[in-house]
Amino acid sequence: MFLSDIDIKKAVDAGEITLEPFNEEKLQPASYDILLGNKFVVNDEHQTPLVDPAKNIFAKTREIEVADGEEFILHPGVSVLGISKEYFGSNKYLVQVGGKSSLARVGLMIHNTAGLINPGHFLHITFELCNLNNVPIILRPGMEIAQLTFSILSSPPSTAYDNEERGKDNWESNFKGRDLIK
Numbered sequence: 001m002f003l004s005d006i007d008i009k010k011a012v013d014a015g016e017i018t019l020e021p022f023n024e025e026k027l028q029p030a031s032y033d034i035l036l037g038n039k040f041v042v043n044d045e046h047q048t049p050l051v052d053p054a055k056n057i058f059a060k061t062r063e064i065e066v067a068d069g070e071e072f073i074l075h076p077g078v079s080v081l082g083i084s085k086e087y088f089g090s091n092k093y094l095v096q097v098g099g100k101s102s103l104a105r106v107g108l109m110i111h112n113t114a115g116l117i118n119p120g121h122f123l124h125i126t127f128e129l130c131n132l133n134n135v136p137i138i139l140r141p142g143m144e145i146a147q148l149t150f151s152i153l154s155s156p157p158s159t160a161y162d163n164e165e166r167g168k169d170n171w172e173s174n175f176k177g178r179d180l181i182k
Contacts, residue, residue: 002030003093003150017090017150018122028147033100036145037083037124040064040072072139074108074131082127085142089122091160093150097125100144107133110146119153120160 003011005027011017019032026033043059051059066072074080089095095117099110109130117125127145131137139145 001152003152004030008032008150011090011093011150016092018088019148020087021085026144031098031147031149033144034088034097034125034146034148035085036127036139036141036143037085038066038068038141039083040066040129041081042078043080066141068141070141072141074129074137074139076131076134076136079128079130082129082139082145084125084127084146087122087124088148089117089120090150091120092153094119094153096149096151098147098149100147103145106137107131108137108139118161119157 008017008027008031009024012019012022041061041063043061045059047060051057064072097111097115097117099108103110109132110127112128112130114126114128117123125146129139
């Protein structure tokens, strides 16, 4: 069962859901809209001959920070990582991240497989942004990029996600052991 806007607000007010910053105007009937942050990680294709995950060989990457009011151009067929402005999570609810239909219609995919946030995980989510269109898409920090839904679990999990063990946030942990070009 998904929480309605009324129940999302009640859970935020009760401290059962962390959503920072929380803006009541971002509430939808059964979801909460989140915004694109200022950081992007792009592959450096000129320094990357191949990617072989089985051998722990990943692309050389670099981080780009885009100021509020500026734009990031996502070219056709390109995948980059982005980050949410909001920090969120819950010990009680399963959080699901979904795309905005208006952005999907222009060919923007916001995640490939990482749509679930387990109870106990609190983070600025990393988006897996991909342009499936044949023309560039302009991304701007602060634009509504995704929506969160919150589900009640049938019972408490036997083991909760432990941020101490797995990392307080997943932005830096995405690049642990990888070459990040600064």
